[in-house]
Structures are given as C-alpha cells and as structure tokens.
Amino acid sequence: MKAMREVAIVGIGQHPWGQFPEKNMQEMGVECTVDALKDANMSWRDIQSAAYGAYMWIADRGGVPSLLMGTSIARMMGETGIPMVNCVNACASGQAILREAVLAVASGHADTAIAVAADKSAGGFFRPQLRDPSPSKFDRGAENDTDYIRFCMTGETNPAYWAMELRRRMYDVGTTDEVLAMAKHITSQGAVNNPYARYRKVFTIEEIKASKYIADPLRLFEICATSDGAAAVIVTTLDNAKKHNKKPLLVKAITIGTPTFGDPTIRLTFxxxxxxxxxxxLSESRNAINVIYKISGLQPADIDIIELPDNSSWHYLVYLECILGLKAGEADKMLMSGKVHPITGELPVCSGGGVxxxxxxxxxxxxxxxxQLVRQMRGEAGDGQVKKTKLVNGLAQTYGYAGNNAACILSKAW
Amino acid sequence: MAKKQVPIIEGLFTWPSDRPQLLASKCKKCGAYFFPKVPYCGNPDCAKDKANMEVVPLSNTGTMYTFTIHTAQPALPFRMEPFTPYGVAMVDVAEGMRVLGMTTTTEGLKIGQQVQMTVGKLYEDADNEYITWMWKPVEK
Structure with a gap:
C-alpha cells in the first residue's frame, strides 16, 4: 500500500465449519479470537482496533447483539475501549473487515488490529428478512424491498440465479454436466484432510450426477450448503509481525469490489x-481482481495458490476465469486437465475443499x-498440505450476493 | 362469483388490464431504465433529480435470455399453493432491460424464444387470488 505502512498477518484462528447448536456466535468468536492471539503470540490487550462481521439473519437468531457483534464479543473477551466497527457486505464481509483491520494498521491509526466474524447460517435457502407473505399487512413499503419482491414474486432463490447464469454459460460456451460434477469432485478431495471442513469426504462423479436437481441445471451436490463457522485474523506492521511470528504473510493487496453501472447481470436481490x-x-468481482493486481503489481502468472468462492460449480468456473483473466469456457479445460487439483495441482485451487x-x-x-491460504503458505496444513512447495503469492476472492465482492493477495514475508 | 385478482405487491405492473405491462422508471435525461421504479436515475454520470424520472410501461414481449426450473420449495415468504416446480427466467425486452420473472410453464422453455408477459396466481384466500407477473412462451 503506497505511502502507508506494510501490514502482515501475524495470527489466525478458525472454528470448524458445520452445525453447532450448542454454541452461540459470540462463543465461537471468542474461541477463534483466543486461537488467533495464541498464534500471534499476543494478548487481548495488544489489540488496538477491531472489525467484526455483523450477522445478517437476525430475524432467525442472534438478535441485535449479533448485529452489533463487536461490542457483544467484547463483553466476553473483556472490554478494553478500542475502536470497533461492525460490517455487513453479505458473504464478502469477512474480507471487508480484514481490509478494515489492515487499513487501520497501514494508516498508523493502530499498530495491531483484528478482524473477527462468527456466523450461524446453517438451515436452507437464504431468504428475505420480512417473512409475512402478505405485504399489505406491513406499515412499510414492501415495494421498496427488491429482495422481498424477487423472492415472493419471482421465486428466485440464490441457487436459481446461479442456475440461470449456468444455463446461459452452457449455451454460450458448452459447459457440460461432466465439468460441473468434476468441480465438486475435485474440490472435495481437498476437504478430506481439512479439519475445518464440514464435508470431509470425496464425492464421486456418479453420486454428484445422481443427486437431485435443486434448480436445473444445478444439482444438490453442486451447490454449497449453509453452515455455522467463525474465524479471526490478526494483522500488525510487517516489522512487528516478524517479532511475533516466524512466518508472517504480507498483505500485498486487499480490496472490496462493487458493480459497474450497466452490468448485464440481474444480481441477487434485484x-x-x-x-x-x-x-x-460479474463487474463487482472483476473490479476487485483488477484492483488487487494493480496494487500488488502482480499478474495472474505470479499467483501460486488460489482460494476462490465455489458457492456452486458455476462459481468455480467463472471465478477461475475472473482470477486468471481467462476467456469464458477456458476454466472448463483447465479444471479437466488436473492443473488446478486442490492438493496435487501445479496451481492448487480450494486446497481445503472450498466453500x-x-x-x-x-x-x-x-x-x-x-x-486456509495462511496455513498452506506457512506449510502448516498437515495431511492436507498441497504438494507444491513454491507458495510465494496466494490469492483469495469471496463472492457476496447483491454485488458485494472482496479479494486479497498475500505474500510470503520470511 | 370469481375471486378478485390482486397483485402480491401493488404497483409493479399495470393492473387490472387485459394486456398487463411492467412499470419501470425511465430517465428523461439519459434514457436509462430501471425496474421496479426508482426515485433517482442510477447512471453515475446523471443528475440526481427526481423530476427526470418518469414511469413508463415496458414492452410486454421479450426474448428469453436464460431460465431455470426450480424443483425445491422455498420457505416463506415465498408462497405457492399447491407447490409445483416452477420456471424462473431472465428476459430481454425492447427497451434494453433484462427482467426477472416466473414462467407460466416448465415445458418447452428455450433460450432465444419469444415470450409474452402475463399474470399468474400463486395462492388464494376466501376473497382474492394473489398474482404475480409471468413470462409465457409464444408459439411461432
């Protein structure tokens, strides 16, 4: 970051993904905060600034304390009076808050900052926060809630949107059922030895293709489930990071992507x-990628390992193309070639099994x-470690609905 | 007596009508269209002046850009009784807009086919049938 301090990741903490009805989100957030502090060899009082993911589905659970996640986790961690911000950028919130923490340190506002997100989204399709199907009963204008309109009046769920984009892709570039099944099959091989993954098994092509359609042409095993999960990342100046951790990861670039006027996509909630x-x-996604390449001075060929948002098999293909600057259709061939195998690939993609x-x-x-990028780049992924040994630059991109995106590039700094 | 047909949300299309049309906002200055209606033009280079925006009915025919057949049943507030798999489509209309909507059928849907806007019932109560806009394939 020009004219700013270099910032590095010094500690990470992650709660496994899955369903944890016995815990609330704040407990999960505390667990991974404690783990991240331990990993950074720091104490809670070393944290000078914090950014939190604000839970979105408070109509289902969590209530206002989970929307105001920062101060509610601070009640458990112990209040220290530091600045805290709560952020909702849909599924891109996690990287959005990491950017917030990075900017706090880069600017000199704080020397050490944390980003924490805890979430209990498990339980079926995401849906509008207004639940009454008879909007005339509301004293507010449902006509202004395009999320409600698209859900109630067009039946468009998130997978329905993904399926429509996918059908057009199949029409335009000839993506096949075989390729869609392969995206799930190949990423699932990365999950087997990832202790944070929810589904730690290899899905065979046969069982994927035999799974029922949710929104055709997308099948049950070709779309991601909804889960509970939590994670924390601590950043500090690069110089300070080297004193606390033998393997700091420089945050070479991190940004948030939003759409460009005239994008042909009917984005979810619209x-x-x-x-x-x-x-x-996907202008929001292309915008984010363009910015991180520009800030970092790197190109697709410089990237050694990728975490992309495979919310569905369609996402896997379009995000591989977005990140690597490929033409539509080229991801299909790359996937089938084995080059992007999560563990054995020359360019590992979704090494822990992905979304x-x-x-x-x-x-x-x-x-x-x-x-996941940090564990791999440090060489700390255990039995799930990728075979590739040169891991200098790693890229992660997160898809969020309604035009929210975020992406970062991390670089080895030891 | 036939039940009254009531849009689930009012104001999205002309109703009652024999030939319903979606109601969009058009910017008189730059020509951009928005659906549903918006108070300001979303073109970043255009003035944020409410007086520039006029409500216009969109062409009620269009071309199928893409579609899906949704077999899983969404939870409330989506309500369709009885539930059956349904089509959802993106349709290109003459004004240059791409518009979302359910389809009247799950049979014979094709990218590139001509469709016409109509209305369809999703559920009913003792007095009313609750309707939404739908795209109907046109025989050619």
Whole structure:
C-alpha cells in the first residue's frame, strides 16, 4: 500500500465449519479470537482496533447483539475501549473487515488490529428478512424491498440465479454436466484432510450426477450448503509481525469490489439489469481482481495458490476465469486437465475443499479462505498440505450476493 | 362469483388490464431504465433529480435470455399453493432491460424464444387470488 505502512498477518484462528447448536456466535468468536492471539503470540490487550462481521439473519437468531457483534464479543473477551466497527457486505464481509483491520494498521491509526466474524447460517435457502407473505399487512413499503419482491414474486432463490447464469454459460460456451460434477469432485478431495471442513469426504462423479436437481441445471451436490463457522485474523506492521511470528504473510493487496453501472447481470436481490455496451458481467468481482493486481503489481502468472468462492460449480468456473483473466469456457479445460487439483495441482485451487466442502457461513467465509491460504503458505496444513512447495503469492476472492465482492493477495514475508 | 385478482405487491405492473405491462422508471435525461421504479436515475454520470424520472410501461414481449426450473420449495415468504416446480427466467425486452420473472410453464422453455408477459396466481384466500407477473412462451 503506497505511502502507508506494510501490514502482515501475524495470527489466525478458525472454528470448524458445520452445525453447532450448542454454541452461540459470540462463543465461537471468542474461541477463534483466543486461537488467533495464541498464534500471534499476543494478548487481548495488544489489540488496538477491531472489525467484526455483523450477522445478517437476525430475524432467525442472534438478535441485535449479533448485529452489533463487536461490542457483544467484547463483553466476553473483556472490554478494553478500542475502536470497533461492525460490517455487513453479505458473504464478502469477512474480507471487508480484514481490509478494515489492515487499513487501520497501514494508516498508523493502530499498530495491531483484528478482524473477527462468527456466523450461524446453517438451515436452507437464504431468504428475505420480512417473512409475512402478505405485504399489505406491513406499515412499510414492501415495494421498496427488491429482495422481498424477487423472492415472493419471482421465486428466485440464490441457487436459481446461479442456475440461470449456468444455463446461459452452457449455451454460450458448452459447459457440460461432466465439468460441473468434476468441480465438486475435485474440490472435495481437498476437504478430506481439512479439519475445518464440514464435508470431509470425496464425492464421486456418479453420486454428484445422481443427486437431485435443486434448480436445473444445478444439482444438490453442486451447490454449497449453509453452515455455522467463525474465524479471526490478526494483522500488525510487517516489522512487528516478524517479532511475533516466524512466518508472517504480507498483505500485498486487499480490496472490496462493487458493480459497474450497466452490468448485464440481474444480481441477487434485484429484479432487472440495464446492460450497457462494454460492461461485463460479474463487474463487482472483476473490479476487485483488477484492483488487487494493480496494487500488488502482480499478474495472474505470479499467483501460486488460489482460494476462490465455489458457492456452486458455476462459481468455480467463472471465478477461475475472473482470477486468471481467462476467456469464458477456458476454466472448463483447465479444471479437466488436473492443473488446478486442490492438493496435487501445479496451481492448487480450494486446497481445503472450498466453500463446497464447508457450506457457507456468510460473514465468516472470507476469513476462512484467508486462514486456509495462511496455513498452506506457512506449510502448516498437515495431511492436507498441497504438494507444491513454491507458495510465494496466494490469492483469495469471496463472492457476496447483491454485488458485494472482496479479494486479497498475500505474500510470503520470511 | 370469481375471486378478485390482486397483485402480491401493488404497483409493479399495470393492473387490472387485459394486456398487463411492467412499470419501470425511465430517465428523461439519459434514457436509462430501471425496474421496479426508482426515485433517482442510477447512471453515475446523471443528475440526481427526481423530476427526470418518469414511469413508463415496458414492452410486454421479450426474448428469453436464460431460465431455470426450480424443483425445491422455498420457505416463506415465498408462497405457492399447491407447490409445483416452477420456471424462473431472465428476459430481454425492447427497451434494453433484462427482467426477472416466473414462467407460466416448465415445458418447452428455450433460450432465444419469444415470450409474452402475463399474470399468474400463486395462492388464494376466501376473497382474492394473489398474482404475480409471468413470462409465457409464444408459439411461432
């Protein structure tokens, strides 16, 4: 970051993904905060600034304390009076809060900062926060809630949107059922030895193709589940990081992506698009990727390992193309070639099984991806360690609905 | 007596009508369209002046850009009684907009086919049938 201090990741803590009805989100947040502090060889009082993921589904659970996650976790950690911010950028929240922590340190506002997200999203399709199907009963305008309109009046769930994009892709570039099944099959091989993954088994091509359609052409095993999960990442100045951890990861670039006017995509929670010439789909994702390459001075060929947001098999393909600057359709060939195998690939992608093996814990997802990159780049992924030994630059990108995206590049700093 | 047909949310399409049309906002200055209606033009280079925005009905025919057939049943507030698998589509209309909507059928849907806007019932109570806009494939 120009004219700013270099910032490095000095500690990570992660709670396994899955379903944990016996714990609340704040407990999960405390567990991974404690783990991250231990990993950073620091104490809670060393943290000078904090950013938290604000839980989105408070109509289901958690209530206002989980929306105001920072101060409610501080009640358990012990209040120290530091600045705290709560952020909702949909599924891209995790990296959005990491950016907040990084900027706090880069700017000199704080020397050490933490990003923490804890989430209990397990339980079916995401849906609007208004639950009454008869909007006339409301004293507020449901006509202004496009999320409610798209859900109630068009039946569009998140997988429905993904499926529509996928069908168009199949029409335009010929993506096949075999490729879709392979995306799940290959990433699942990364999950087997990832203790943080929810589904630690290899899904065979046969069982994936035999799973039922949710929204055709997407099948049950080709879309991610919804999960509980939590993670924490501590950042400090690069100089200070070297004193606390033998293997600090420089945050070479981190950004948030939002859409460009004229994007042809009808993004989730909206009902229309107004496509303009020259504007590509997934503009929020392309914008984020362009920025991190520009800030870092790196190119796709410099990236050694990738965590991409495989919320569905469609996502896997389009995000591989987005990150590597490939033409539409080229990801299919790359996937089938084995080059991007999570463990044995020359460019490992989703080494821990990705979102497909974890299920999405909305606001924590981005931090989980960063934790996985850090473990791999440090060589601390145990039996799940990738075979590739040169891991200098790692890239993580998180998909969020409604035009929210975030991405970062981490670099080995020892 | 036939039940009254009531849009689930009012104001999204012309109703009652024999030939319903979606209601969009058009910016008189730059020509951009938005659906549902918006108070300001979303073009970043256009003035944020409510007086520029006019409500216009969209073409009620279009071209199928893509679709899915949704077989799983969403939870409330989505309500369809009785539940059956349904189609959801993105349709390109003449004004240059791409618009979401359910389809009237799950049979014979094709990318590139012509569709027409109509309405369809999702559920009913003692007095009313609750309707939404839908895209219906046109025979050619």
């Amino acid at each position: 009902c229309s698009a107004y496509p303009r010439p020259g504007v590509l789909d 497909a093996a974890q299920g999405e814990a909305v606001v924590a997802q981005g931090l989980s991806q960063v934790c």
